[in-house]
Structure formats: C-alpha cells, structure tokens
Amino acid sequence: MRGAVFYGKNDLRVEDMPLPQPVAGEVLIKIQVCGACHTDLAILEGAYPVRSLPITIGHEYAGTVVEVGEGVSSVRSGDNVTVLVAAGCGHCYLCRRGLEHLCPNPAPRRGGYMEYAAVPERQVYKLPQGVSALAGSMSEPVGVCLHAVERARLSPGDTVVVIGAGPIGLTVLQVARLAGAKTVILSEPNDYRRELGRKLGAALVVDPRREGLAAAVAEATEGVGADSVLETVGLVPTLEECPRLVRKGGTAVIVGVSAQEATARYNPFDLFYREVAIAGTIGVGQQMARAVSLLPELEMEGLFSHGFELADVRRAIEHRRGGEGLKSYVRLNGA
Numbered sequence: 001m002r003g004a005v006f007y008g009k010n011d012l013r014v015e016d017m018p019l020p021q022p023v024a025g026e027v028l029i030k031i032q033v034c035g036a037c038h039t040d041l042a043i044l045e046g047a048y049p050v051r052s053l054p055i056t057i058g059h060e061y062a063g064t065v066v067e068v069g070e071g072v073s074s075v076r077s078g079d080n081v082t083v084l085v086a087a088g089c090g091h092c093y094l095c096r097r098g099l100e101h102l103c104p105n106p107a108p109r110r111g112g113y114m115e116y117a118a119v120p121e122r123q124v125y126k127l128p129q130g131v132s133a134l135a136g137s138m139s140e141p142v143g144v145c146l147h148a149v150e151r152a153r154l155s156p157g158d159t160v161v162v163i164g165a166g167p168i169g170l171t172v173l174q175v176a177r178l179a180g181a182k183t184v185i186l187s188e189p190n191d192y193r194r195e196l197g198r199k200l201g202a203a204l205v206v207d208p209r210r211e212g213l214a215a216a217v218a219e220a221t222e223g224v225g226a227d228s229v230l231e232t233v234g235l236v237p238t239l240e241e242c243p244r245l246v247r248k249g250g251t252a253v254i255v256g257v258s259a260q261e262a263t264a265r266y267n268p269f270d271l272f273y274r275e276v277a278i279a280g281t282i283g284v285g286q287q288m289a290r291a292v293s294l295l296p297e298l299e300m301e302g303l304f305s306h307g308f309e310l311a312d313v314r315r316a317i318e319h320r321r322g323g324e325g326l327k328s329y330v331r332l333n334g335a
Ligand SMILES: [Zn+2]
Pocket: 037, 038, 039, 059, 060, 140, 141
C-alpha cells in the first residue's frame, strides 16, 4: 500500500509501505477520506511541534473496517468508522482526569494520509447510519468545536461571536447553535464564506473590512457585549480584540492556531474589573463520541471544496494556505 510520511520541514513523501496486520485488539481500516487541517500545514512548514521523526500525519479520516484483530467486539468488517488519532496514554495524571487530549505521553500516532491503518479498537468510532466518509472525517474537528463551546461555558440563549468562517469557524457556528446559542454573530472578510455562514445559522454576519465588529456586537447586544467569543483565526489583531467583545463575566476562547512565537497584549485591569476569562482550547478526547453522534445534525460535506489524490497530498495541505474555496481533502482507495 501507499502512504505519506513526514520526514521534517517541507519533506513529505508518498511511499510504499507494508500493509499493516491487525494484532489482538486492533482494527484494520481501509481509509477513504483524510481531511487536510490547518495544523497539517503548520507541521509541513515546520511551525508546529511533532514528537518524533519520521511520522505519519493526517488526523481527520474515515473509512471502512476490513479486518479485526482478536477480541475486537465494537466494530466488524464493513462498518464505516472514524478514528481518534490523538489518544492519550490512558494512565497519566491528565488522562485520569478526563483530559486525554492534553496527555504529555500520547499513544503513537497513526496518520490518515495512507491507504490502510491498523488502529486500537478504543480509538475507532462507528459512524451513524447515512453519514458519508467525507462528513465522517470531520468528527475530530467537530470534537474540537464541542470542546471550544464547553470552554466558552455556553448556555442556551447566549449571544456568541465567531471570528472567522473557515472550516472550523463554520463548524463551531453550527455546534454553538446546537448547544443553544440564540444569536451567533459571524465576522469574516471573504464574501463566499460569510454567505455560507449565514445559511448555516449566523443571525448577523459582519465584513470586518467594511464595519467594525466591536460596534456591530455593541449594537446587537445593547452595549452589554457577547456572552462569549470564539476566535478561530489565530491572528494577533483578532486575538487581542476578542476579550473586548465579551460582556462582564464572559469568556473569550482561543480556537485558532497562532504562530508559536506570537505575542498578544491584553489589559489585565479590564480582565480583572470585568471578570473576563480567556481560555485556550486544543482538543478532542472525551468529546469524540458525542461529536460522531452529532454528525447527522451538521452540514459537513458543504465545507469541502477541493479533493486530491494521495500523490498530491502536499497540494491538498498547501491548499489550506490560500483563501480559495474551503476545506481540502485527500481521497483514497478510489473513494
Ligand atoms: Zn485538525
């Protein structure tokens, strides 16, 4: 079979590799789709930490079970599944407190830019009936967005600001609506993405090139501010702006991946005086099962615009750099 291996900055190679054999407790998956994440681009550019080299990457994938190892009981051949790639060790301080996604010593990663993967059963999730591989590959990003909404302490009836309408912004918008947000205000300069956001449930869309987001939020909330803000862009100006958009006692959540060396400035007196919280969010762990169960309620396929073959995995990842279309992915095994 063939698969992509990352050897270091700008060095991603598609190679022949042995077809994995599932040992006891493992599931062999024939992969159909692996979505390209902005994190993959950061890894390729050498701007994101990786534990060891070489490594297989791609953490948003779905496919079909073709074989199960001894003792596997939750899935069988023919099931459509997705995978929690970033699984914790299961026994450290953080894993035992339900923070598997922050585990300092995670399980070895089995990336998804390859034709087959053998994965421990506990990392494999059966997709709901009728969910396509493309939609199923979004389980991990949906989990990220579920976690972000939890970090925002979102309550039904809330007014929420989402900054950025990329694949994550448009997913967090939908998840926030499902979690009970009454009003979502979406800020996005790209016309196509902004309109998609409106269709997916944003009550108010703002083009930050033409109108001030702060003024729009103040007007929509009668000067109170939003209950929470979810920043999905990772750029310093919007990161610095988000705590100023929330009401007293509200929360600004950092979902976007910024440059590792970026520094943002906040006014600590304002955070103190208005009891504003800033929360980071990276991940998925406990949220994966709920994310998978929510897929039938979410528009996921419409977030994809460009499919590539495995040989063009690099182009699929580099596509995430530009503003053309939306999410890119690699299709495998003739999917
Ligand atoms: Zn991702």
